[in-house]
Amino acid sequence: MATTQRPNPPPAEPVKWPLSARILRRLSRSPDGQDYAGGTQVHVGGHALDFILETVPGFLEMIRGKTVLDYGCGRGDQVLAMKKAGAKYVVGYDPFPKFPKDFPAAVEFRADLPRHKFDVVLSSSSFEHLADPVAEFMRMRDLTGGRLVITWAEPWYSHNGSHMGFFTRVPWVNLLFPERSVFLVRTLYRQDGARRYEEAGLGGAVNRMTVARFDKIIAENKGPMTVEFSRNYATKGLPLVTAIPVLRELLTSACTCVLAAPPDRAADGQPGADQ
Secondary structure, X not given: OOOOOOOOOOOOOXXXXXXXXXXXXXXXXXXXXXXXXXXXXXXXXXXXOHHHHHHOOOHHXXXXXXXXXXXXXXXXXXXXXXXXXXXXXXXXEOOOOOOOXXXXXXXXXXXXXXXXXXXXXXXXXXXXXXXXXXXXHHHHHHOEEEEEEEEEEOOOOOOOOOOOOOXXXXXXXXXXXXXXXXXXHHOOOOOOOOOOHHHOOOOOOOOOOOHHXXXXXXXXXXXXXXXXXXXXXXXXXXXXXXXXXXHHHHOEEEEEEEEEOOHHHOOOOOOOOOO
16 A cells, blocks of 8 residues: 655755765756656647657547547546547546546546446556556556557656656666665655655656566567557667667667457447446
8 A cells, every 4th residue: 555755855965965966966957947848748738649649650540439548647638639639438547636627528537447448548658657567557458449559658778767857857867876866866856755766756656667578568468469569669760779679778768559459359338337
């Protein structure tokens, strides 16, 4: 069971920090400034589907006229965008609700898991944050009546795998600096008591998901589903690096997998009716 940690104030004298923490502090933005923009801030509103359209071929055709579950929908921008793009009915699920108050018909937001299968289940930019990715993948799989689409960015060993880009532009900060030093500096920007990457606040915690681990989770738990599409997207579009084992981990910026359910697993019921 998760426990609530009492916020800890940042150390009053950074000069007593380890040398590595003091170096990282020098390489980070002012605590008085705004967060550096990241994917969550950029892919909103009219740009909510940009990342998905860049990484999932034929996505709009896939959802048009279909029932869709956005698994880990966050603030719901993608849900609204998918309905506008032609989806029949869209449900946004997130156990940490930050849902909009106003939304159109045939759109639903919920903090509990639905029971019906959907034509399309989408997990976008959330797989690297799941505390138990195997269990969550299996839940997504069991809710899929057509296609399961998983697309996510910044594997653990990638240049921004730490997800600390809101305060420092240093690449591979989780590889170059000890975890303790990273989180000492982080206290200047977030006072939530986190000391490990897995504890780094709502939406910021990461599960150290690597490319290899993601591939293994899919291969070992897909059950009767078949992989229709799988691709690792290289940082800056660099050629060949995603085919070389070590470089694949360091220079993959995004991973996508589309799985298809067997014909006897068609979507059932009517979303919105399983309250």
